Amino acid sequence: MKTVRIGTRNSALALWQAHHVGALLATQGLGYEIVAITTKGDQILDRSLSKIGSKGVFTEELEAMLCAGEIDIAQHSAKDLPSHLPAELELIAFTEREAAQDVVLSLDPAKTLASSEPLRIGTSSTRRRAFLRHFYPQHTAVEMRGNLQTRLEKLKNGECDAMLLAFAGVHRMEMESYITQHLSLDQFVPAVGQGSVAIQCALTLDAEVKELIRKACNHPATEATLLAERHLLAHLEGGCSVPVYGHAIHENGQLTLQAGVLSLDGVENIVHSATGSDPALLGKEVAMELIHLGAHQLLRKIRQELGS
Numbered sequence: 357m358k359t360v361r362i363g364t365r366n367s368a369l370a371l372w373q374a375h376h377v378g379a380l381l382a383t384q385g386l387g388y389e390i391v392a393i394t395t396k397g398d399q400i401l402d403r404s405l406s407k408i409g410s411k412g413v414f415t416e417e418l419e420a421m422l423c424a425g426e427i428d429i430a431q432h433s434a435k436d437l438p439s440h441l442p443a444e445l446e447l448i449a450f451t452e453r454e455a456a457q458d459v460v461l462s463l464d465p466a467k468t469l470a471s472s473e474p475l476r477i478g479t480s481s482t483r484r485r486a487f488l489r490h491f492y493p494q495h496t497a498v499e500m501r502g503n504l505q506t507r508l509e510k511l512k513n514g515e516c517d518a519m520l521l522a523f524a525g526v527h528r529m530e531m532e533s534y535i536t537q538h539l540s541l542d543q544f545v546p547a548v549g550q551g552s553v554a555i556q557c558a559l560t561l562d563a564e565v566k567e568l569i570r571k572a573c574n575h576p577a578t579e580a581t582l583l584a585e586r587h588l589l590a591h592l593e594g595g596c597s598v599p600v601y602g603h604a605i606h607e608n609g610q611l612t613l614q615a616g617v618l619s620l621d622g623v624e625n626i627v628h629s630a631t632g633s634d635p636a637l638l639g640k641e642v643a644m645e646l647i648h649l650g651a652h653q654l655l656r657k658i659r660q661e662l663g664s
């Protein structure tokens with residue numbers, strides 16, 4: 357039996373995802389071994405992600421290990437992957453997407469974004485911060501980095517009244533009991549890739565093994581939505597550190613992609629959505645319309661404000 361070496365970050369969420377990929381591999385008769393590492397994004401916790409600057413802070417080291425042949429595949433939260441990847445590597449599978457929305461967590465079930473009382477909301481995402489300012493200006497965002505367990509500790513220590521997270525991670529870490537509100541996909545539109553696990557390998561990986569991995573792990577409808585979202589991001593030259601959002605759904609053989617760019621203060625919101633059947637064309641079409649509506653100027657202003 358072929359044993360696939362799966363490279364992963366060593367946070368509890370990443371390890372969960374790596375074992376999940378391993379379980380999927382088993383359905384095609386593949387064995388697996390986990391190679392876990394700490395990435396720059398896990399080590400630098402005293403600065404916000406938007407200030408670390410380089411894209412791919414969670415993914416670069418694993419990519420280097422793929423290039424060096426130290427691992428066969430890497431698993432990443434699809435959301436953490438930059439839009440442009442090294443030419444020697446490819447994405448061969450996207451696991452079935454989990455509910456993609458953001459959720460609010462608090463120790464007090466009454467604390468939701470609808471509260472009129474001003475709350476301190478923990479988040480490290482510029483997108484969530486901007487949506488918060490846009491829709492719920494009564495609340496204040498407070499910077500909150502670290503893995504999900506660290507963040508839950510911070511919530512328990514009173515560093516914030518509630519926090520914003522992706523449902524997918526909260527579900528995988530069995531922290532649902534703290535959820536006080538599920539945010540609508542049309543309001544807090546998710547980040548590109550949120551909720552799916554992407555599998556990356558070197559172009560040189562054995563073709564037969566690659567095909568088995570793809571058969572075991574890839575979810576075609578998810579792949580179509582992820583490709584549309586990732587093409588959007590590539591054309592916009594966005595990234596996970598700026599408030600760009602994009603979420604596609606697959607319905608009756610058609611894809612609908614909803615996307616936009618928000619100013620950091622949440623005032624300016626450039627939005628567009630469209631329907632199509634070709635993921636790459638749809639992603640590009642929505643990006644071009646956003647650019648026509650001023651997305652590049654807004655992104656330039658955002659990068660200046662972030663100092664990145």
Ligand SMILES: NCc1[nH]cc(CCC(=O)O)c1CC(=O)O
Pocket residue numbers: 433434435436520521522523524525549550551552553
């Ligand atoms: N950048 C952190 C990150 N990357 C992926 C997830 C959640 C899991 C997923 O989206 O698949 C999270 C945590 C969060 O945003 O709450």
